[in-house]
Amino acid sequence: MIRITVNGVARTADPAGPESLLTTLRDRLGLPGSKNACEQGECGSCSVILDGELVCSCLVMAADADGSEVRTIEGIDDHGTLNAIQEAMVGAGGVQCGFCTPGIVVAATHLFEANPHPTEGEIREALAGNICRCTGYGAIVRALTAVAGTEAS
Amino acid sequence: MTTLVRPGIVGGVGTSLLRPDGIPKIKGEFAFSSDLEAEGMLWGATVRSPHPRARIVAIDAAPALAISGVRTVLTQDDVPGSGHFGLERPDQPVLAFGETRYWGQPVAIVAAEDHETARRAADAVRIEYEVLAPLVDPAEAVRLGSTFRTIEIRNGDPDAHGEIVVTGEYEVGMQDQAPLGTESGLAIPDGMGGVDLHIATQWLHADHEQVVAALGLPPDQIRLHNAGVGGAFGSREDISLQIHLCLLALRTGRPVKMVYDRAESFVGHVHRHPARMRYRHEADRDGTLVRVEADLVFDGGAYASTSSAVLANGCYFAVGPYRAKSVHITGASARTNNPTAGAMRGFGAPQPCFAYEAQMDRLAAALGMDPVALRLRNALGTGDRIPTTNQVIVGSLPTREVIESVAAMPLPDPETADDPRSLPGGTGLTTPPGAVRRGIGFAVGIKNLAFSESFDDFSEVRGVLTADGLELHTAACENGQGMVTVLEQIGRSASGLQRVTVVFADTSKIGSAGSTSASRQTQMTGGAALRAATAVREEALRRGGGDHLDDAGVWRGGRLVAPLAGLLGDGPIEHLERFRHPPTAKPDAFGRGDVHAGFVVAAHRAVVDVDPELGLVRVVRLDTAQDVGRALNPLSILGQIEGGIMQGVGLAVMEEIVLEGGVMKNASFTDYLLPTFLDAPQVEAILVEQPDHWGPFGAKGVGEPPTISSTAAVAAAIRDATGAPINRVPVRPQDIAFGSPESPVTSHQQAKSPRPRS
Amino acid sequence: MDITLPRDLEAALAAAAAAPDATILAGGTDLMVGVNYHGVRPSAVVAIRRVAELQEWEDRFIGAGVTYRRLEAGPIPGLAQAARTVGSPQIRSAGTIGGNLGTASPAGDTLPFLAAVDASVVLRSTAGERVLRWDEFITGPKRNARGPGELIIGVRFPDRLPRRQAFAKIGVRSAMVIAIASCCVTRDEDGTTRVALGSVGPTPIRARRAEEMISAESRPTEATLTEFSRLVADEVRPITDHRSTAEYRRYASGVMARRLLERVLS
Structure with a gap:
């Protein structure tokens, strides 16, 4: 037990x-x-x-x-409402089949709690252990750089 | 053109409506097939052959049955019906008997009180095999006449020849669809001899047909229900555990759940056909393509699956989106003891695309012509004939436009970044920026839309008006691509109602929607939804005697005359639509005829950074222009484009099932490498909108084109960067470092001084 | 299954002594793959992630329980670079340097560094302590000299680590990949150079002839660099498997070693 x-x-x-x-x-x-x-x-x-x-x-x-x-x-959510990462991922089209989604939300939330403004490179490396087979990652990266305020121009 | 969006409608076609299942998925609340449970549920597990080919001498279930908690062990002797299944022909036994024909083939199934016990029981079943020599070389199989289909296509003037000739041999490795959700399902017996099967699949009715035939049951005894699908990409077109689950549930009288682990998933579904292709292109000095000869050998593996149709696609699109005066194509799908091959995104089109686009680049080099100009010179368009089948293209086909659009897109900064995350070798720190060479490659691909060769391809949707709005009932499978979103949009635009809900119906409630494959659901189920929603609207207007319908009800002259609920007093307003695309024909003896319902093209331009000395590649950017007919949901389309490109990039540089004597050496995510966040290129996409002749609002399917020519574009870019011939994908480090797969290591010196850029 | 969750070293050693054949569980990143896929069902487990002493990292000693994540952020460049390439962030949060030694995979990412600096492995049981040099400890592919009842306590470095250290690892994916070949090169002010390689032999390999040759060169020329590369390629013992070919591994070893040498010389 x-x-x-x-x-x-x-x-x-x-x-x-x-x-x-x-x-x-x-x-x-x-x-x-x-x-x-x-x-x-x-x-x-x-x-x-x-x-x-x-x-x-x-x-x-x-x-x-x-x-x-x-x-x-x-x-992981924010007292019953979507946290900023969840909100951004849904809005950017970062969810397709959704099987990888919970893991990516948890990993991204963990990253942002330690580093609220990661660069795109930091986001990609921090999430390199999370495979997504549907999205090609683009929409997820756009969502997370937007949350971080570090979007590529 | 008709107006796409009715006034006042939010989230109709043409908008980037967000998917309705996005919120439950982002919260982890969405139920996938592997999340289902039922009271009193058993777990199933599969006993698999450890040999690619062996005679089954004896099966002893006693040691498994002796384990506490094991409820049953079943073999082919326990299968009551035909005992066979298969998408094109029922050639595969539910459980192997007599002889096993591929590594990992199911031989027995067990059910036990819990997952762990079921696995232990599967390990405990004792099977005696007499190991036989497997046939694993597809070329040898073709020589022996061991094939699923052979094709010969002859079209045009057989005596036409061009002055400039290029030849080549090409090879494509075995790619896995690798959806993140493995095969899984839950079968619940109804206590009256029937079963409700909740399953992640691509085509409920095709599964249903195969289950009832294999088990010899009346069709109404088995009902298949959509369960949450964790990606598919072709891997769920064939039967995996559907029949096993129903059989175990019927025999035990208990609900049974099965979930494959990842290693099992690799053997539990079919793969993309490995291919070997020989090509000869002939052209006039002005670049006009005159003659194309090709011989394609696809390894179909142990069972037929869809090998016949995949090979046909390979052959029909063996020339690419180009005109040619004379075509001679031969093709064979070999029957071997390798893992069975079948459907994967692109369905036979990506393999020849890798080859013909390499040929086009070689031809351009031989002609001293710009590769883009050569493609434009020969580009197929509406009114032209497909060079293989001789079919006249009646719908839109903006080959020229996709090529020109991509060619005009700005190139990225030529400077290689200093950050190892952006360099070949990544965080492995193998490659200093100075060791990098940039390459650019271009490729165009073509494919058919929906099913072909006289297949009766249809989809049913029932539109139902309720007091709350419009329901669209369908058995179509949402595999993650967003069909559910686009159906909602079509329903809104067609009916004028804002409240539109897609209702997934089981196989007993509605007819087939056809497969979620062949890029077909937006057009087919979308086409049915458009007509069903339109019919419901017309009936509502007729009953209400008005001229406008919205969520409030029917209006006339700006005045509400009948609320929605009020319309239903005279009985329900429903319309069942069975939508068919224009009919297709079987090919004649030389592969000609109007075999296809429509066509789609896309162009890709890859930018790669290569470390030529170590043979490592970083795909920097992949730009595309895609023929979409009409963009019903731009955000969803971009999702398909980026995801499809990633799978094409995977095939180009890392994804391959390595076989040795028919045995997979890397059936795991440790060694079957899928691209990560750090491997993903930047993608820019242009959607080329030229409405097609039969899709709803002119839409075309968008799922497969991103995967077809992206692989070829990456290979071309690596050639451009290194001068290595790159006749095989996935490209391995040694293929670049040693210059050619055929001529292994020469000297350090040669690898350090690659040929000049073409 | 009996599991003990000791919080200090004394309790851990006692648990290991009480069950000398117990499976030692650290980060779990190797063991659990065996549990999930290969039917590993240990009857006794000593789980050591809570043992405070094993988390210690003093000047020349790194406790077995130090995770890759800490190594990655730590002050030893060769080890930090190697740790960054281990699996995913999730793996690096759990996996430990002691686990890398315990598994002793030919592809263990920290092992080339440990070989290059001639690190020793500290083992302890209730009977006492043993200190084995890395090549005494790693006895073959996935084999090591840890005895029954012994725990890997940590690694100990020689008094002074070489000033310049560089690591590289080849894989066909930009992250989360098992090494096709890996290499660590170190160099001191006096020119002493060490070269160790992973995934190109049954255990980490030191390219001693190459070391000897290049250590004598105060300012290596193009010709000596080329000779160095050739010697390294000559000294590895790679095999062909589903990840790569022996030929490529041999060739790439030479290329990598030369590049790393250029890195430590710059």
Whole structure:
């Protein structure tokens, strides 16, 4: 049995053996927003913020998250309304199939909390672990540089 | 031209309306097929062949059944119906029996109380194989007559020849669609011998047809429902786990969920056909293309899938968007023990485009002519005949305009940035700016729209007026591209109603919408939606006795005469529309005929920075002009363009399934490399609007053109930067560093002094 | 599965002693791929990410639990450049230098740097401490000399690190890519030059003949640079696999080493 704080709420779960935090979130805690697309840390769809660090929840052993604090896509918005990143991405056409979207929102939110005005290069490098197969990234970059106030002229 | 937007309508066609599912998706609340659950649900898993070709000697399920929580293990013996499926012909067994024919082919399926137990059970099924030698060389397969289809096209004057001749051999590797959502679904038995299958797919009714045939069930016993789709790009056209899920649910009487992991997904769907192509182009000294000969061998892999149609596309578009007096094309899709190939964005058009555009550049060089001028000189347009099929182009085809538009776009700053993130090699810090050479490449591609060769291609939409507005019911699949948005826009513009909702109907509620592929849904389901919404509007006006309809109701002379709800007193206002595009014909014995419903072109210009010494490439920019007929949603179109270009760039420089003796060596996202944020070029797009003859408001499909010639443009740019021949994509570092795939390492010296730029 | 989550080194060593065959879990970025794909189901796990002592980074010692993210932002240029190329930001937040050593992949991104500076690996168990030089510790592809009950405590550098350090890694993607070949070159004021390469042999490889030749050159000429490049290419032992060919890896090793030498000379 593990005790974790998920999006500010104390939860307990009983992960099976070495199962990943992603599996625990999705299948045991009713939080399917984090997506499973590769399970080897190569796509970022399962990104969560664990004790302040951006990680792939598929590579976190749930049993090792005992006592930790986790923020997922379900807890990333701004008290029920879209945060600035979410707002900008939807408006710029940065969402197509949407499977990568939760991971990108979490990763971008983590970036902007540390650095509110990243350059385009910083945004691209910080999100290089998040694969999107639909958009070609252009609309997402336009959205995020707009939020950062660092749009290329 | 008719007015696109009715007065007062917001978010009709021509606007960049935002997608209705954007908010749930951005919040992580949108339910994908892999997010579905049902009370008492079991998990399914698949036992797969570890050999590309082997005889199944014995299957022992006992060790799996002995595991606590395992409910069933099924093999082909348990399949009650025809036991086979396939999009073009039902040649693939639901589960392999007798002989396995590709690496990873399903041999047995299991269901267990949880995911982990199901996986363990799959591992525990003991299968004895007698390993057989696989046939993995497509050329050898063609020699042996092991093919799904062979094609010969002869058109024009067989004796016509040109003075200037260029020849070449080209190769395209195996690309994976790699949608982020893997194959997944949930089957729920209805307790009366039937099943409701919730599935991420591209074509509900085609799946349905194959499921009921394979399982020998009456059609109404199986109902397929759209579940949230995590991208597709062709990978969901074929059956993967649909029949397995229904079978497991029927046998256990419990809901069953399956989700492939990424490694399974690589073997669980078909791929883009690897291709080997030989070309000979002949032209007059003035640059007029006279003769094109080509031989195309596509590796279709183990089962037919759509190989026949993909090969046909490859051959029909083997010349590109150019006139030619004499054409001789031969093509074969080989049947091998490699993974099955089938649909992927572009559907047979990108492979020859890589080859014919390389040929056009070579021809331009041989003629001493500007490559853009050579293309313009031969550009196909309305009224011309397609050089292969001899079909007259009756719709719009602005080949000249897309070429001229791209050629006129400004080039980026020639200076290479100092930031490693913008350099070849990226954060690997391999490449100082001084080691970089800039290259520019140009390519044009053509493809057919919707289905061809006499296929009865249609889409059904039911328009329903409610007190709340207009509903458009359809079985069409929203794969992420934004069809749901454009249907809403068409509904608004056609009906005058602001409140338009797309309702996804299951296979029992409405007829087929056809496939979400072939760039066809905007035209086909959009075409049906336009007519259904128009009919609903006309009936509402008739009943209300007015001249204007909006969300309030029917108006006459500026006065509201009947509120919406009031119109429904005499019964519902509904209209079921089955939309067909103009009929197409089967080809004659030499591949000629009016086989296509319409055509689309796009041009791309790639700017690359190459480190010629290490063979590393950074695609800096990809500009495009695309023939869109009429831009119904510019923002969505840009999304298709940028996304499609990225997949084309991927095929050009990194995406390839590496096979060794039929076995995939890189079935993972660790080693099948997809472009990242740092690999994405800047894209500028020009939409060329020349309304087509049958799409709604003149629209054409927009999904595939971005992928067709972007690969060729990048390859051309690398050639321009390095002088290396680049006869193969994806381009590997050694192909550049050593100058040619055929002539491996020569000397340090040669690699350091590439040939002068052409 | 038994898991212990020690918070200090003493407790971690005790846990490892109690279960000498336990799987040691640090960042999880390698182990969990095994769990997710290869049926790895350890019966005992000692999870060490909370162990305070392993987070230490003192002058010439880096604790095993220091993440790539910290290395990337740290003061050692060769290591920072290497760490920046590891996986994705998510991987770099979790993965550690101790984990890179523990996995001992031929493609481990920090290993060429550690080889170039002749770093040692500090191992400890309840029985005591062992200090092994990198090439004593890494015994083969994905094999190392860690014994049962031992933990990797960290890496120790020689007294003085070379002033000039440069790292490069070849992959066909601009980020998040396993090395086709990687290289680290260091040079001191006295000309002493070290060259280490990754992904071009079963373990990191030092190009000792090339080092010897170039260390003697105070102002390398075009000809000596070319000879240096040739010697490096000669000393690697690459294979052909699905990521690249032996031929390209050998050739690229020479090109990279020469470029890095030019970088440390400039």
